[in-house]
């Protein structure tokens with residue numbers, strides 16, 4: 001069967017990754033979580049003291065060190081999903097902490113970071129047969145993707161989902177802090193100069209505020225099926 005490129009964009013914590021991962025598994029495609037790549041650069045910057053006390057970034061130092069940052073994905077046999085590796089270390093849970101979440105948006109505004117990660121993403125998808133999720137996949141990374149989805153949900157619904165996710169993993173969580181973080185990231189993600197979050201003209205929009213995960217997955221599978229059957 002003809003392989004296509006599937007681009008899934010949308011706001012943070014709106015369930016993009018869950019539906020993208022499950023679709024990829026079901027149809028035998030590669031899945032790439034590009035948010036995990038921006039989070040990995042952020043973790044690297046935190047570990048190497050590249051943030052000043054006021055939260056600004058030591059940009060020149062980070063730019064010089066970009067060549068030392070190797071991000072890859074390896075299949076976790078237990079979960080059946082890819083884990084994120086930073087310079088050979090599995091950082092899948094370290095990149096999901098509140099500390100990384102609250103530092104990632106300014107990292108994702110840096111043009112040199114975006115350029116390096118977009119180039120790597122384009123190489124990963126060169127052979128098609130890929131489901132990639134992020135903020136600029138349908139607009140910048142794969143403007144020619146055959147299937148583009150733009151996912152939305154209210155900030156409150158998304159904060160509740162992230163809260164439940166952290167709690168389920170036994171991690172610390174405070175709903176109002178999470179909601180504030182979700183709203184701040186929405187603002188920065190959609191107002192930044194380089195590749196702001198926006199719906200591609202030819203993307204299908206899905207508001208999943210009131211859909212179950214099973215309903216979303218079914219909807220996505222139907223869109224894929226319509227295009228490839």
Ligand code: DC
Nearest residue numbers: 012034035038104105108134135136
């Ligand atoms: O999807 P996420 O919450 O894990 O993404 C983390 C951050 O990375 C988010 O604040 C926006 C940014 N991001 C981006 O700018 N471009 C992408 N393609 C993916 C994520």
